[in-house]
Amino acid sequence: MESWVIVLLVTVGYLVLSLAVGLASAGKASAGSEGYVAGDRTFGFLVMYFVMxxxxxxxxxxxxxxxxxxxxxxxxxxxxxxxxxxxxPTYFFGPRVARLGRKFGYVTQAQLFAHRYESRYIPPVLALISLVAFVPYLTLQMEGAGYVFSVLTEGRMPEWAGAGVTYGVVLIYVFRSGVIGVAWTNTFQGVLMMALAWGLGLYLPYRLHGGIGPMFARLADTVPAMLTVPGLDAAGDPWTWGAYSSSVAVSAFGFSVWPHYFMKIYTARSIRTLKQTVVFFPTFGFFLLPIMFIGFSGVLAFPDVTPADTILPTIVTSMDLPPLVVGLFCAGALAASMSSGDAIVHAASAVVVKDFYKVLVRPDIDDRRETWLIKVMVVVIGAVAYYFAIYSELSLVLLLLLSYGALAQIFPAVLAALYWRRSTPAGVLGGLLAGCLVTLVWNLFPALQWLDIHPGIWGLAVNVTVMVVMSFATPPMSEEHVGTFVNA
Amino acid sequence: MQRYATRLVILSFVVQFLAAMWPVYPVFNRIRPFVFGIPFSFFYATSLMALSFVTLLAFHLWWDRSDDEPR
Known part of the structure; x- marks a missing residue:
């Protein structure tokens, strides 16, 4: 049998297994939207750990x-x-969010804001920010999946087919099983990815350089600039401390409020489970070490690979590895794409229906119809992202850059909602809009980027200022109402 | 006691956050000595992650008595 056939069989085997795991969980949650979106708030530690x-x-x-x-x-x-x-931050604000979610039945991020600020306008704004971030992100996951298939079949299977098959599987299990399907498959995919990353991350430096120590020693002699922060920029010139530090800051501020993580707070079985998940989250971060070892191992062994993102498949396919190992690599890469893609398509659909359609168009919609609509949106959003991934020539890079900055703008709003009694609807909405606008303008006009500082940082500064000023300029909300949230 | 411990741990995370960027990182930003085979700058970033994990784990296990179950 030709080796690419074995590789393909292993990969297809993984897809079938993912589908089986995703479908096996169907029917484990109640039929309504609380079951479909928040898994009836029953997730234990292990599942939460892998979902996050x-x-x-x-x-x-x-x-x-x-x-x-x-x-x-x-x-x-x-x-x-x-x-x-x-x-x-989730360790500290998460328990409040979880208690409020349980008490008032929230399943999305914006529902908390709508209630806290008694506002019809905040949810659609948040929904829009989420979509701007989610669609390009999902598109990238699909492109990754298509690419894996194309490489492993040596071009016999085009990218559109690879992305189509992979995301066909994702849409089926998300459609059928909702967040429970996402959770179970992520657990399976997480274990596979970890095993594979550590396996390849230790093996490749050993095979190419005789070990991790010798690899870095060689790099230190030949390209020392790559081993000290802030490293290089995309063009290969030295990166700046301003860009490095502000990228860390914007990503850190935005991370805990990404709507698809935030929504998972509602799925935890108990406060203790939620806290344990946050505590152990950095252990998942150690998985990045082998990932970086892989990249470093290619610097001297495989110079001038473009685009740089193809370095891992390039190494794997050019090293004469057994086809079984190559197949497992492909499965791992698909697992990485799918485990993010499924959570995003699921969250995006819930957000569109609950925070946009229900708030602005049909407030009286019943729960059965709402759940059905969310399922339809799973397919619609999947199709939109697929269109961008395969057919559109439009570059999503700007949208993606923008999304990190825009999502970080939600962070001050979350803190204000749960900790600052004097914050008002006008203050929070004004801050969000001003922060996003500044981020957008700073992205569009790079000349404004003093010291290469990330646009999101300027957005945050304006956001907080506007929020504070407008909150004090507008009448406070009732003490009793605010107390429900600040003392939760 | 609970309040004091919470404030202390939050302060420690602010310090860790600042330690991951300019102007603290440059102090530890060197290639040698290698630790466990990786450059010192890489080891420093990894240590911060380990420190964050240990800090929150210790707080969770020993000092955080605020709410173990939903009210």
Whole structure:
């Protein structure tokens, strides 16, 4: 049998297994939207751990992580910088969110804001910010999946077919099983990814350089600039401390409030489970070490690979590895893409229906119809992202850059909602809009980027200022109402 | 006691956050000595992650008595 056939069989086997795991969980939650979106708030520690962890380790990490280390060296350490503390705020505000969610039946982030600020306008704004971030992110996951298939079949299977098959599987289990399907498959995919990353991350440096120590020693002699922060920029010139530090800061601020992580707070069985998940989250971050070893191992052994994100598949396919190992690599890369893609398509659909449609168009919609609509949106959003991934020539890079800055703007609003009694609807909405606008303008006009500081930082500064000023300029909300949230 | 411990741990995370960027990182930003085979700058970033884990774990296990179950 030709080796690419074995590789393909292993990969298809993985897809079938993912589908089986995703479908086996169907019917484990109640039929309404609380079951479909929040899993009836029953997730235990192990499942929560993998849901949070595997959602982070996306196609970006698995292909982009080695790509960064390969082409930009120590710049990639910024991932460690924000992952180590990014989820820590959830330890402190998460229990309040979980208690309020249980008490008032929230399943999305914006429902908390709508209630706290008695506002019809905040949810659609949050929904829009979420969509701007989610669609390009999902598109990237699909492109990653398509690419894996195309490489492993040596071009016999085009990218559109690879992405189509992979995301066909994802849409089926998300459609049928909702968040429970996401949770179970992420657990399976998470274990596979970890095993594979450590396996390849230790094996490749050993095979190519005789070990991790000798590999870095050689790099230190030949390209020392790659081993000290801030590393290199995308063009291969030295990166700046301003860009490095502010990227860490924006990612850290935004991390705990990404709507698809935030929504998982509602799925925890208890406060203790939620806290344990946050405590152990950085252990998932150690998975980035082998990912970076892989990238560093390619610097001297495989110079001039472009685009840099293809360094891992390039190494794997050019090293004469047994087809079974190559197949497992492909399965792992697909697992990375799918475990983020499923959580995102699920969260995006819930957000569109609950925070946009229900708030602005049909407040009286019943729960059965609402759940059905969310399922339809899963397919619609999947199709939109697929269109962008395969047919559109439009570059999503700007949208993606923008989304990190825009999502970080939600962080001050979350703190205000849960800790600052005097904050008012006008203050929070004004802050959000002003912060996003500044982030957008600063992205569009790079000349404004003093010291290469990330646009999101300027957005946050304006956001907080506007929020404070407008809150004091508008009448306070009733003490009793505010107390429900601040004392939760 | 609980309040004091919470404030202390939050302060420690602010310090860890600042330690991951300029101007603290440059102090530890060197290639040698290698630790466990990786450059010192890489080891420093990894240590911060380990420190964050240990800090929150210790707080969770020993000092945080605020709410073990939903009210």
């Amino acid at each position: 962890g595997a959602s982070v380790f996306s196609a970006f990490t698995f292909l982009g992580g080695p790509g960064w280390a390969y082409s930009r060296g120590a710049a990639a350490f910024y991932l460690l910088g924000f992952l180590s503390i990014g989820l820590v």
